[in-house]
Amino acid sequence: MKKKVIFFDLGETLVYRNPSLVNISFRFLKKEGYNIPKKYLSEVLNACALKMRPIVESGKISDSKKWEIYISMVFKKLNIKNKNLMLNLMQHLKKGTSFRLFSDVKKSLIYLKKKGFKLGIISNASPEAENILKRTGIYDIFDSIIISEKVGFEKPDVNIYKKALKTINVLPEETIFVGDNFIADIKGAIKANITPVWLRRKSKNNEFSYDGNTTAKVFKIKDISGLIKLIKKEGWN
Numbered sequence: 001m002k003k004k005v006i007f008f009d010l011g012e013t014l015v016y017r018n019p020s021l022v023n024i025s026f027r028f029l030k031k032e033g034y035n036i037p038k039k040y041l042s043e044v045l046n047a048c049a050l051k052m053r054p055i056v057e058s059g060k061i062s063d064s065k066k067w068e069i070y071i072s073m074v075f076k077k078l079n080i081k082n083k084n085l086m087l088n089l090m091q092h093l094k095k096g097t098s099f100r101l102f103s104d105v106k107k108s109l110i111y112l113k114k115k116g117f118k119l120g121i122i123s124n125a126s127p128e129a130e131n132i133l134k135r136t137g138i139y140d141i142f143d144s145i146i147i148s149e150k151v152g153f154e155k156p157d158v159n160i161y162k163k164a165l166k167t168i169n170v171l172p173e174e175t176i177f178v179g180d181n182f183i184a185d186i187k188g189a190i191k192a193n194i195t196p197v198w199l200r201r202k203s204k205n206n207e208f209s210y211d212g213n214t215t216a217k218v219f220k221i222k223d224i225s226g227l228i229k230l231i232k233k234e235g236w237n
Contacts, residue, residue, distance in 0.1 A: 003195065003236040005170045006112060006227075007144075009155075009179030010123035014224070015099040015136060017205045021045060024098060025074075028089045034080060041078075048073045049208055056183050056210065059157035062149050063124045067093060096132045102201070104225040109141050111228060115237055120144035122164050122177065124155050124184060144168050155181075156188030165192075176236070178227060182212035190216045197221055197230065 008014055022042045029036055052070055055061055067090055075086050113119060119142050123129050126149050133139040144167040146160060153160035165172060172193035179185025180199045189196040197219045221227050231237050
């Protein structure tokens with residue numbers, strides 16, 4: 001079936017942290033006199049991210065609250081009791097000033113737009129996400145921008161997908177959703193009857209790119225330019 005709309009996740013799908021979460025955390029801690037080996041810090045960040053999986057699956061907690069729980073868990077594991085440092089780190093991460101576009105994103109979005117697709121964002125994020133889109137120069141490309149903390153629903157809650165579909169007045173079967181997180185992005189899209197495209201990038205920031213399995217048909221790509229090839233192959237345009 002021909003597709004009319006493509007929705008994208010934001011973090012680790014269109015943009016990535018540079019410096020990475022590990023490097024940002026390492027610098028913050030070192031500045032305050034905590035000389036924690038970077039390798040160990042990375043292990044702690046990943047281990048705590050895995051413990052966050054049930055919270056992500058529930059889709060009941062806001063993105064800001066999830067980050068608060070996560071960073072608190074990391075600091076507890078590191079045995080750091082500096083609350084001001086923890087709050088400063090959370091605030092810095094929330095602003096998202098380190099996010100950069102993946103190199104293939106902008107040209108791919110412009111191409112898809114020229115091919116007649118309407119484009120949208122569905123992101124579990126704070127309202128700061130809009131500033132990330134503006135700063136990276138892609139805000140005006142999108143026809144719909146759905147930010148979880150603005151609409152009151154978190155992926156994989158099916159309601160955030162329904163809200164997105166309504167903003168563009170499109171049917172689920174006419175829609176593609178592209179994301180890196182199997183739980184939030186792919187399982188959510190499947191529940192909403194939207195065609196799921198699972199982005200499997202190689203990234204330094206894959207703490208929350210949870211894996212998973214399903215009996216549903218899931219398309220896989222390695223980058224956004226791969227989406228263009230998939231659309232041609234499946235005859236979606």
